Amino acid sequence: MSVVVEVMPKPEILDPQGQAVLSALHRLGFTEVSSVRQGKRFELELDGDVDGAVLARIEEAAATLLANPVIEDHAVHDEIA
Amino acid sequence: MRVGVVTFPGSLDERDAARAIRYAGGEPVALWHADVGLARVDAVVLPGGFSYGDYLRCGAISRFAPVMRSVVEGVRSGMPVLGICNGFQILCEAGLLPGALIRNDVRTFVCRDQPLTVENADTAWTSAYQAGQRLVVPLKSGEGGYVADDATLEALEADARVVVRYAGANPNGSMRGIAGVASEDGRVVGLMPHPEHAVDALTGPGTDGLGFFASLIRSAVAA
Numbered sequence: 001m002s003v004v005v006e007v008m009p010k011p012e013i014l015d016p017q018g019q020a021v022l023s024a025l026h027r028l029g030f031t032e033v034s035s036v037r038q039g040k041r042f043e044l045e046l047d048g049d050v051d052g053a054v055l056a057r058i059e060e061a062a063a064t065l066l067a068n069p070v071i072e073d074h075a076v077h078d079e080i081a
Numbered sequence: 082m083r084v085g086v087v088t089f090p091g092s093l094d095e096r097d098a099a100r101a102i103r104y105a106g107g108e109p110v111a112l113w114h115a116d117v118g119l120a121r122v123d124a125v126v127l128p129g130g131f132s133y134g135d136y137l138r139c140g141a142i143s144r145f146a147p148v149m150r151s152v153v154e155g156v157r158s159g160m161p162v163l164g165i166c167n168g169f170q171i172l173c174e175a176g177l178l179p180g181a182l183i184r185n186d187v188r189t190f191v192c193r194d195q196p197l198t199v200e201n202a203d204t205a206w207t208s209a210y211q212a213g214q215r216l217v218v219p220l221k222s223g224e225g226g227y228v229a230d231d232a233t234l235e236a237l238e239a240d241a242r243v244v245v246r247y248a249g250a251n252p253n254g255s256m257r258g259i260a261g262v263a264s265e266d267g268r269v270v271g272l273m274p275h276p277e278h279a280v281d282a283l284t285g286p287g288t289d290g291l292g293f294f295a296s297l298i299r300s301a302v303a304a
Binding site: 009013017 | 137138141142145173174179180181183184185186187188226228229230254
């Protein structure tokens with residue numbers, strides 16, 4: 001089974017990568033896009049079924065390593081493949 | 082005085098850090114990221130570079146290196162630690178210093194001789210300076226923007242834990258122009274600019290950076 005962890009820069013944290021992508025989109029004519037925030041998506045493959053305990057473990061992994069809570073928010077959800 | 086310099090996979094500046102320690106009268110001791118224990122050093126420098134290729138986030142993987150467990154234990158018992166550039170990022174990721182470093186607001190790598198103002202000359206690593214003193218040391222980083230929430234910034238200012246601030250134009254969008262901060266007890270200091278590259282007029286903009294290392298050695302001699 002797989003679990004997905006999504007990590008995004010907190011709304012109040014500057015995202016220069018997103019800004020660079022936004023200006024590139026505008027140069028390409030995608031002027032309807034008004035904002036871009038760039039984050040990360042982690043796909044974790046696990047042995048066995050995903051239950052509440054497993055999700056709690058992955059939540060711990062996300063808060064410990066995958067995201068830095070000072071600058072990033074994260075969300076853990078099980079992905080039905 | 083024995084000062085450990087940790088090499089992580091991808092560290093770059095451990096030789097310059099060791100040389101700076103030697104110039105200041107200390108004995109540099111090479112430490113490896115996989116070491117368990119610190120070889121009886123009296124202080125540790127985490128040098129600059131791109132440890133673990135900056136994968137995930139700068140410093141995010143290094144902070145879990147085996148040697149870091151010993152560094153954290155050392156900090157708890159008052160051991161001085163200096164983190165330079167990537168070393169600063171590692172200290173923030175490890176929670177030994179507050180805040181975080183993000184990509185420069187100018188969206189480019191910044192490499193220049195950077196003027197700084199010493200804000201706090203009472204830390205283990207800045208006592209050789211005077212408060213308000215101007216320094217010029219190289220800054221070379223792509224992710225040097227210091228960020229922290231307002232409460233943390235206010236606390237840092239109130240407790241004089243901003244150690245050095247960028248003088249003149251802000252080179253990377255760091256909040257309040259913060260170039261380096263200290264722990265509550267002033268024993269752990271992290272900064273983005275590279276004082277170890279400014280210890281010899283032959284290769285640096287001057288010798289303004291030597292004071293960081295001299296501060297440590299002198300305080301040990303005095304004690």
